[in-house]
Amino acid sequence: MSLIVHTIPAFTDNYIWLFHQPGNNRAYVVDPGDASPVIEALNRLELSLGGIIVTHHHPDHVGGIHQLLDNYQVPVYGPKGITQVTHIMKDGDSLNLAETAFDVLAVPGHTLDHLAYFTAGEPLVFCGDTLFAGGCGRLFEGTPEQMWHSLSRLAALPAETLIYCTHEYTQANLEFALAVEPENKVLQQRALQVQQERQQNQSTIPSTLTQELSSNPFLRANQPSIRKAAEEHEGRPANSDEDTFAIIRRWKDHF
Numbered sequence: 011m012s013l014i015v016h017t018i019p020a021f022t023d024n025y026i027w028l029f030h031q032p033g034n035n036r037a038y039v040v041d042p043g044d045a046s047p048v049i050e051a052l053n054r055l056e057l058s059l060g061g062i063i064v065t066h067h068h069p070d071h072v073g074g075i076h077q078l079l080d081n082y083q084v085p086v087y088g089p090k091g092i093t094q095v096t097h098i099m100k101d102g103d104s105l106n107l108a109e110t111a112f113d114v115l116a117v118p119g120h121t122l123d124h125l126a127y128f129t130a131g132e133p134l135v136f137c138g139d140t141l142f143a144g145g146c147g148r149l150f151e152g153t154p155e156q157m158w159h160s161l162s163r164l165a166a167l168p169a170e171t172l173i174y175c176t177h178e179y180t181q182a183n184l185e186f187a188l189a190v191e192p193e194n195k196v197l198q199q200r201a202l203q204v205q206q207e208r209q210q211n212q213s214t215i216p217s218t219l220t221q222e223l224s225s226n227p228f229l230r231a232n233q234p235s236i237r238k239a240a241e242e243h244e245g246r247p248a249n250s251d252e253d254t255f256a257i258i259r260r261w262k263d264h265f
């Protein structure tokens with residue numbers, strides 16, 4: 011299998027994902043915060059819309075659904091509590107779209123309703139605002155413990171998994187990562203590469219889980235180097251991986 015995933019830039023730094031099988035024009039869109047760039051892409055690529063997938067309730071992820079439904083009568087898959095969702099998804103569900111089986115994972119923290127959609131066949135994950143390239147989402151609704159648990163679930167996916175997150179935050183995330191872990195050689199290399207890609211206005215997404223495990227401080231809160239940096243920043247010992255995670259998440263909020 012080789013699912014085709016198109017990148018649709020939206021707003022200032024969002025990505026909307028549109029995927030389909032080669033030779034099949036029925037496509038599915040993930041987190042359409044805005045309808046017009048999706049409709050434009052469908053027309054340009056000569057694709058028809060088969061359905062909509064949603065990770066969480068924030069307006070920049072659901073804002074375009076209403077207008078898409080005016081143009082296409084399609085099912086909307088997503089968490090409970092979003093009015094336009096026609097098929098409520100929850101942890102442990104599986105979803106078959108574009109000849110691809112997705113596992114639904116509950117990943118609360120950024121919001122309480124947040125879901126991720128993973129397919130082992132590719133492998134790839136649509137993870138919304140939970141895991142970012144080089145970073146993670148802000149904690150608007152959940153606790154650091156919830157977010158650390160959610161990130162740990164994503165960290166346990168196959169290392170070659172492609173990380174399709176929803177924002178181009180990579181460069182700023184890696185600047186923070188370097189403040190936490192300045193001696194990390196993989197991180198230094200990645201930051202240089204991302205800087206070059208951004209200078210040429212290229213997308214840095216998707217990344218791979220391998221990259222995140224070696225250079226994303228929020229997936230590395232269980233590593234001695236991150237714990238040490240967190241303790242030095244906070245001026246006290248960290249009690250646990252969750253505590254280390256909580257400290258660096260707060261640190262990033264004020265970075």
Ligand SMILES: [Zn+2]
Nearest residue numbers: 066068120139
């Ligand atoms: Zn969000």
